[in-house]
Amino acid sequence: MDVSRREFIAGSLVVPVAQAIAPAERKPDELGYLSLTDAATLIKARRLSPVELTQALLDRIDRLDRRVGAFITVTREEALRSAREAEREIAAGRYRGPLHGIPFGVKDTHYTRGTRTTANTPVLVDFVPDFDATVVARLKRAGAVLVGKTNLPEFSFGSAGGGGAFPDAHNPWNLSRTPGGSSSGSAAALAAGLLTVATGGDTSGSIRNPATFCGVVGMKPTYGRVSRHGIVVISWSLDHVGPMSRTVADNATLLNAIAGHDPADDSSADRPVPDYTRALRRGVRGLRIGIPKSPQFDGYHPDVMRAFQESLAVFRKLGATVAEIDLPPTSDVIDDVQQIVRIAEAASYHEPFLTTKADRYATTTTVRRDLESGSLITAVQYLRAQKVRARFVNDLAAAFRTLDVFLTPGMPAPAGEAMDVKQPFRRMFNVCGFPALVLPNGFSTAPAGLPIGLQIAAKPFDEETIYAAAQAFESATEWHTRHPSL
């Protein structure tokens, strides 16, 4: 039996909710930027209906996504059906937890049962999986509401640009600029207030790059922390799946839901998952922060470096210590290692496509070119890269012994600006598998108004320390409260 919105709200408990939007005064657009944490509080107290929240986001998508291009597929009917089901369950007293009734999106590499999964390539444009990726299944089990499949470059290769089966996404802060990639649609949708939370994939920085460019929070968890089962592959040993959000707390809540061992993923870690939200109150007093030595920042944009230095000052004021550290010599070749491992594994995954339907790859991208050339790498060359990788992991673990977290800029320059740097500090964390998160830490002045990000990395399976540091920084600043004008 359906529960009307009025009945759902009327049946609510009289519980005061901090900063809650009173139902009578609520404007649909305000729900676009409502955090998961606030939405969950309101839904649990039955002061906000999951249907109202979902419909508000669908309305915003209808109005704004023609310009943003964040979605490849909007699952409107399924979303409203799931939202109504959540509403019924909650009204009946069967509240599942903080994801119940919360709208989410997934990168269109995540298998969704009965809904096309295109990876934005003509090769897979008609592919409809018969099962959900583990991440999607876990979110649905938590009661979350799938609103749509988000945009990406063809097969997640590189940053946004060149299209694929569908046009590129755009940066909501400046629609003429790239949102970054490859989880471009998830980041753009969050920045535009079209989703409450989302997931992305990260093989070369593909969560952290667009999260930085769009001014949102993106976590690449430790390799093995989140299942890769049912995700279109780039590179088995480099691919990561992770949460994207507008706040650190939302990110931690989302990771709680998707982390954990999955027997269907050979690389999944069989170890306990902590409650990441408990780390949010930990603070940073006494935290040991490592940063690269200044020559490593040659070529970085002045606004990025200003924001980075100001961020370090925030952490010092909060009681953390900051020290420069030496990175191992293997870090100088680590992007080359990543290139060879990534393209050799990708070429193996794509072998059936390259030998039977190569003419279906988009002609506007370099994906086919990169894969064909990657097919010619020898096993000895690939294994040499994997040997250097093993050494780098050992070297970096040694460098981390005296640190709790390692800080760098999220990206060397704002979206669309030139980036000719020696060390971008992104791919190294795919190679070693250590966790790394980005969050907003400023805006550019030249050009004006583009988000800048801060990256926080830590030891394997120490996402809690990252969340503690990120939450302390977010609480002391206001960058995450800004939204683009659309």
Add this chain to the structure above:
Amino acid sequence: MPETLTDADLKNLIKQLSKIAGLNLSDDRVDRDLVAYKSHLAAIDKIRTIDLPLEAEPAPTFGPTRQA
């Protein structure tokens, strides 16, 4: 990348290797793929600058109890 290899040498190499890889690339595809292949070879050359002991093992490990 070996300095003695010209673009023409590399194109010939790509053509032959593509047959072994089961791709049988056309001349047009070889022309397109050359720049990417040169990038891969340059990366491999940089990786070779790292000295490794004989006992060094690659990162992925085989696990007999894993269930793929």
